[in-house]
Amino acid sequence: MTWYLIRRAGQSIAVIIGVMILTFILLHLEPGSAARSVLGLRATPARVAIFDSLYGLNKPLYQQFLIYVKQVFQGNLGISYQGLQPVSTLIAERLPRDAILLGMSTLLALLIGVPTGIYQALRHNRLADDVLAGTWFTLYSAPDFMEALLLIALVCVQLHLLPAAFPGGVASVAGLFADWPALVLPVVVLSINSVAGFSQYVRSTALQTLAEDYIRVARSKGMAERLVLTRHVLRNSLLPVITILGLALPDIVAGAVIAEAVFNFPGMGLLFWQSALAHDFPVMLGGTLIIGAATVLGNLAADVAYSVLDPRIRYGNR
Amino acid sequence: MRIRHSLATTVTALALATAVAACGGTTAKVGSGSAVKGTPERGGTVTVAEPSGASPDDIFPLPPSSNTNGYNENLTIGEWPYLVNIGVGGNSEVNQQESLYSSLTWSDNDSVITIVLKPWKWSDGTPITARDFTFVYNLLKANYNDWEAYDPGLFPTDVTKVTTPNLHTVVIDLNRSYNPSFYVDDVLTFVPLLPQHAWDKTSLTGTVGNYDETTAGARAVWNFLQKQGSNIGTFTTNPMWQVVDGPWTLSQFLNDGYYVWTPNKNYSGPAKPALSKVIFTPFTTDAAEMDTLRSGTSLTVGLLPLNDVGQIRALEHEGYSVAAVPTAGVAEIVPNLYNPVNGPLLRQLYIRQAMEYLINRKQILSDAFHGYGDPGNGPVPVNYGQQWDSPLEKAGGPYPYSPGKAEALLKAHGWTVTPNGTDTCQQPGTGASDCGAGVAAGQKLQFQLLYASGSAYFDQQNAAIQTSEALAGIHIVLKAEPFNTLVATTATCNAASHSGSVCNWQLQQFGYQPYEPDPNGSGIFNTDAVSNYGGYSSPEMDQLVNQTEYGSSASEFYAYEDYAAEQLPWLWLPDPSLPVVYKSNLAGVVPSSPFDFLLNPEAWYYVKPAA
Amino acid sequence: MATAETAPGSAPPSPAGHTLAPEGGEIAASGVGTQLSVRAFVTSKRAMTGTGIIVLLALFCFVGPLLYHSNQVTVNLGIENTPPGPGYPLGTDQYGIDVLGRLMAGGQSSLELGFAVGIVTTVIGLLYGAVSGMAGGIVDALMMRLVDTLLAVPTFILLIIVASMFSLTLPLITLILIALAWPYTARLIRGQVLALRPREFVQAARTMGATGRSILIRHMVPNTLGISVVTATFSIADSIYALSALSFLGIGPPPPFTDWGTMLTNGVDNLFNGYWWQVYPPLIVLVLVVVAFRQVGDALNDIVSGQRTAAVRRRRFRLLPLSAPRDG
DSSP states (O other), X not given: OHHHHHHHHHHHHHHHHHHXXXXXXXXXXXXXXXXXXXXXXXXXXXXXXXXXXXXXTTSOHHHHHHHHHHHHHTTOOOBOTTTTOBHXXXXXXXXXXXXXXXXXHHHHHHHXXXXXXXXXXXXXXXXXXXXXXXHHHHHHHSXXXXXXHHHIIIIXXXXXXXXXXXXXXXXSHHHHHHTTHHHHHHHHHHHHHHHHHHHHHHHHHHHXXXXXXXXXXXXXXXXOHHHIIIIIIXXXXXXXXXXXXXXXXXXXXXXXXXXXXXXXXXXXXHHHHHHHHTTOHHHHHHHHHHHHHHHHHHHHHHHHHHXXXXXXXXXXXX | OOOOSOGGGTOOXXXXXXXXXXXXXXXXXXXSOOOOOEEEOOOOXXXXXXXXXXXXXXXXXXXXXXXXXXXXXXXXXTTSOBSSOEEETTEEEEOXXXXXXXXXXXXXXXXXXXXXXXXXXXXXXXXXXXXXXXXXXXXXXXXXXXXXXXXXXXXXXXXXXXXXXXXXXXXXXXXXXXXXXXXXXXXXXXOBOOOHHHHOOSSSSSOXXXXXXXXXXXHHHHHHHHHHHTOGGGTTTOGGGGOOOSSEEEEEEOTTSOEEEEEOTTOOSSOOOOOSEEEEEEXXXXXXXXXXXXXXXXXXXXXXXXXXXXXXXXXXXXXXXXXXXXXXXXXXXXXXXXXXTTHHHHHXXXXXXXXXXXXXXXXXXXXXXXXXXXXXXXSSOTTSOGGGOOHHHHTTOSOOSOHHHHHHHHHHTTEEOOTTSOOEESSOBSSTTSOBXXXXXXXXXXXXXXXXXXXXXXXXXHHHHHHHXXXXXXXXXXXXXXXXXXXXXXXXXXXXXXXXXXXXXXXXXXXXXXXXXXXXXXXXXXXXXXXXXXXXXXXXXXXXXXXXXHOOOHHHHHHHHHHHHHHXXXXXXXXXXXXXXXXXXXXXXXXXXXXXXXXXXXXXXXXXXXX | OOSSOOOTTOOXXXXXXXOOSOSSOOXXXXXXXXXOOHHXXXXXXXXXXXXXXXXHHHHHHHTHHHXXXXXXXXXXXXXXXXXXXXXXXXXXXXTSOBHHXXXXXXXXXXXXXXXXXXXXXXXXXXHHHHHHHHHOHHHHHHHHHHHHHHHHSOHHHHHHHHHHHSOOOHHHHXXXXXXXXXXXXXXXXXXXXXXXXXXXXXXXXXXXXXXXXXXXXXXXXXXXXXXXXXXXXXXXXXXXXXXXXXXXXXXXXXXXXXXXXXXXXXXXXXXXXXXXXXXXXXXXXXXXXXXXXXXXXXXXXXXXXXXXXXXXXXXXXXXXXXXXXXXX
């Protein structure tokens, strides 16, 4: 296993570099110049040239890339073109907020989704199954912002129970928790989508597992139903859940643009989106780096978890 | 909000348009607001919604030319007001109380200005003197090319000499006579006073000196101040920025655009703030702002998105009042007169006229903007002020909606008109009844309209324009993109420079062109002006604009106004304006002139409603 | 459990201790399990309900405009946002365009998009993930690292680039959504395949000399059909919704293009204004179509796993006649 981990670590670095190269190329494919985007409508060719040489944008692409990589290894993620703030500061401010928001919503989704999925599998094709599946799917198929706005209309505007958006001035993570009523709705809205996913995948796998003979064997051996469920069904059903969780890690880092926009939550999603629009290369690259790292980490963790959950899965050898 | 020449900040992808409501005429659904009655209170916190994505990022009051973010002015105007402050009640006149001079006189055939400064003090106790003016002048003289608000030919390059006969008097000699109201309204309103005793240095730890008196020194000081001014992380910690002469100081600033003003305890002026704190908080979408307004809790002042005017009643139930505020600008479609494909078409006046005849501005104003806005009859908003509204504009402008006239014009110039199809040129040539120079036989009358996405009412407006232009066979193809993308991919195109992919755009619509109190088109419609994005150029226009800068008669102004209205350097559009929503117990927000709208919280105060 | 046929006289539970019988026992049985008989599909109530809804909606969207004419191109602000009434059964939207007609036109785009993306994504992801999982070793590592790379690239840049370089047309959007979605499916399938690989039936098949490819096709694919079907139904919902997210963010295709998701986005703006006819019709059809696909997918899942289970039971019964002790 250690050998496997070492090899994966090496591969991960390769992936991250691959991502950086791809992003670099894509960024420079964006129509229009960063200079014009930052300098605005009245940018003259002279000023554009000054901007370009200041930020090294007139050098050949590969050179720019190498300079950037060197910077990163020195721990410098660059300075945002807008507001001249260090990218690392921007990310360090926003990342924890998203981690909390999305971490909480994923947790909520798990807590609801997994048990529901198994329950649905047990009550397969009966009323309970249909009702639940219908509910999750309806919630899933309605767009995020629609659910958010409906909830806000009900809870905040009609009932005045919770604030409709984040009050500005969230300076720190502690501040986020101090304003915890404002967190409730975003967490709920974000978890709605995940619940459907978790429960349906769990249900599908659980169904398959329940059809297996060893379940019948176990039951006939007199194993308590609860043990059957937890030791066998749950374990197997968690496999797709783990994949999803692993896939969800980059999302936690990338933020949720729509939810952030509706709830006025200053997170990574909005930072990313606004930087993408504004051709703010340093922020985009820095963010991509973080997301790339999170992706490989998430997938690695998922793969390791597979083999923990199912000892028959071994890596490396056939 | 008063925005300068920078259009860059008027429309952002996810946020509100920052246009300000048209003066309450008969078309507005709410009035322009009357004074709130009750006993004034002291203290209180006000939270103002800002559009986000265009939040301030520079605290030095003279931003560099590379920073066209109009919101920086919102950040700095409360701490370092301009020499001339405009806006009294709802009128766009000079506000004597808040301006920094006690008298301003013209002499020598309107070519010499004598300004006597008020005996005010900086917040650290140092008196404000004429030296502070010469400090600003020296900085600008050495760096005017890098000053965002510089208008070529005007301050400071039109100054021949500045003298300071005594501690509080400044005498400025100009290179020619100027229209005094133009100069005061449009030029001196951009000049603040800066604390020479605290800022005249070239490094953080260096000592203050008279560096600004040499060109090299002035450059060094400018560069130092610009560098400090753009460092967001130190806006509230750098002691330089605590030396202010205005009613407010900045007490908190976060990099997502959230910032807080608290009163300057040592403000010398009479208009001392009654409020104890003003919070400016960014909102990422209209929806988020509306939701917060409708829950009635944390927001005190905000702008109402035009699509939600149906909610005015609900807002009033939550304790808000809604009012319309005049616009200070004109909305337009800019034609690129030098587009490689369509430039020759757009250079023909009769084609621009036909296109203007086909825009049903009245319907757009009433159905897309719900009546909130200016009808767009010409370059100057109607109801801007007595002296600015020519009879032609007041009567509806030279091009009221008339598809018949458009069709007739096109036919008279050799086009086959196919309603709901695409017209083609049958008679190329340069004769009076030919298509015009550079137009090929069979060329199609088709244009792409590029506009900034994110506002539902602009989507409606442009879809309506697409349909109405088709009535005479002018085929418009719509393309919406986020504002930043639009800015990044287009550039000013004129006779001198129009190459590259940045000049592939044909028609652009991204917001409105803001004006100064004197809306004379200078810097916009004259040849090679900074805001002349489409390359319009005409010697007669140049001459008329100059006349308004130098002469002050109404007829000279009307001559420019009517000429611009008729010549269509831009296609005129109705200019939407967002009504302001404010808590009913907050007085002073309205009535407001567009030039200090939401910029003068020192005039706001809470009242205990009269029983 | 399964609505498909249960073999008459299915075997009683095997007595404890008898592990001689291969658990899956289906060297031959897998052949049976992969056949989705049309009869099974047609007799499944859920499959038919789901298919019925989809067919009805498709008819509504594609045949409807032939019967109900409405002008979907001309903007008329004068009649914007009118409530349902004579001439406009579902009222008009903010462009003054008839909502019912728009629902049909939008449905064409949404259904085409959903189908195309859902099916293609699943097929690509299934094959890629299964091959990767089966291959193992370096091939698996390489393939998964490629997936990782694609997953990590920020979708925003791609979206903005494409939106500003080209005018977004339906085929282009379909391609982009497929490109963005297949890595997820691949990863899920591969995980499932990894779980299946060490199972006895695979070992048994190998012992019998089955090649990797035949194991892939005869065992892996059917066994991952459950997950695949779930993924496909989600993909359909996702892609329809993705289009509405695009227009919410301001980079969607400009009018006169429309689809259910965009109608919903625009309608939601008017939620507070009370224009319910702009919100609920697209919402209802959207949910209907997604739920219908889910029903079909679910039925497919049941049929496949149910058949296999039944076959297993039949096989075991036949394999154990002499060695099985009597029950009881």
